[in-house]
Amino acid sequence: MATVVPRMKLGSQGLEVSAQGLGCMGMSFSYGLPKPEDDMISLIRHAISSGITFLDTSDMYGPHTNEILLGKALKEGWREKVELATKFGINNVGGKFEIRGDPAYIRAACEGSLKRLGVDCIDLYYQHRIDTKVPIEVTIGELKKLVAEGKIKYIGLSEASASTIKRAHAIHPITAVQLEWSLWTRDVEEEIVPTCRDLGIGIVAYSPLGRGFLSYGPKIVDNFTKEDRRQSFPRFRPENKEHNKLIFEHISEIAAKKGCTPAQLALAWVHHQGEDVCPIPGTTKIENLNQNIDALSLKLTSEEMTELQSLAFQISVKGDRYASLSSTWKNSETPPLSSWNE
Incomplete structure (x- = not known):
């Protein structure tokens, strides 16, 4: 019997999405060569028909080609069935x-995305990375204008620090913050997650499967093509992957007792973090998509959650998330509004 995908309120501004989303980046960008367009359109439509209606893309995936792909997939009446981010x-x-958050760039970027996606309005529009040269108040001020003009419905941030989130939310309500959260990325739990909850902001967890490592373990590295950007990520490099294998082995042991795959267990753990959390695992295979959906029906006991929670303390992951941390929340502070003269 197919798993029914529940709906959830994302944030407190009125946006409702499927409780699991679909990250579309890997279809076109970053994880090797772009996949066949017709296959990806079929996968996207299969996801929608299965109840996964929250689709995630970006203008930099490709660049631009992933938005064009989604635009094609959402023709013929499919647009009305989804929440498009x-x-x-x-x-x-x-x-x-280069990171840009100035008003002129925002407006041009939005117009470009609308055209490529073939839509009149974007449901959720994120600032992908924080421009540390532009006060966050200026960036959000321009996004607020786009909401008023009907070009976007809701505003989101990605990889923003707690203080940046607070400053942004004071200008216009932030609906969602996208952040990396998984069994091997837990640093957001200390300050960012509580800040989002204090402000009624939804949490969108990207890379909930550790970019595939929590699904396949270190052997995933053997299948990387020369175009796969993960080769440069410290956690996948030879000096770290053997240590990080211990995390995957521990997850695999629990999954075997549970009668599920390691990926399903890792994804279920994210789902169990709260009703305000929506993970957006990416995939290019219908079989994996179906397994991800089934993770929604996987119930973890308090003992299992405790055992998984302790992983971070027992086996600390080796290697940073990116080769350079310059564009993550740890370096996302912006200048004060009083410094802006343009």
């Missing part, structure tokens, strides 16, 4: 990325 803020200039 995209992002701005990482500008690709000749293969080098």
Whole structure:
């Protein structure tokens, strides 16, 4: 019997989404060469038909090609069935990325996303990374105008510090904060998650399966192509992956007793973090999508949760999330509004 995907309120501003989303990045970008377009359109529509209606993309995936893919998938009446999230803020200039949060860039980026997606309005529009040169009040002020103009419905942030979230929320209510949260990425629990909960902001957990490591363990590295960006991520490098294998082995042992896959266990753990948390695992295979959906019906006992929670203390993960942490929440403070002269 197929798992029924429940609905949830994301944040306190009125947005309702499927309790699990679909991260679409890997279909076009980052994890090797782009996958066949027709196959990915079929996968996206299968997800929607199965109840996964919260779709996540960004203008920098490709760049641009992932939004174009979603635009094609959502033709012929599919648009009305989904909650569509995209992002701005990482500008690709000749293969080098720059972070932008200035008003002129935001407006141009939004118009570009609307066109590529083939929609009149974006349901949830995130600032993908925080521009540390522009006061967050200025960035959110421009997004507030886009809400008033009907071009976006809700505002989100990604990889923002607690103080940045508070400053942003004071200008216009933030509906969701996207952050990396999984059994091997727990640092957001100390300050960012409590801040979101204090303010009634929904939490969207990306990479809940550790970019595949919590699904397949270290052997995933053997299948990386030269185009796969994960090769540069410290946790996947030879000096760290053997240690991090211990985390995967521990998860695998619990999963075997539970009668589920390691990926389902890791995803269920994220689902059990609270009714305000929506994980958005990505996949390019219908079989994996179906297994991810089934993780919604996996119930973990308090003993199992305690055992999984203790992983972070027993086996600390080796390696940072990215080769450079310059674009994560740890470095997302922006100047005061009084410093802005443009």
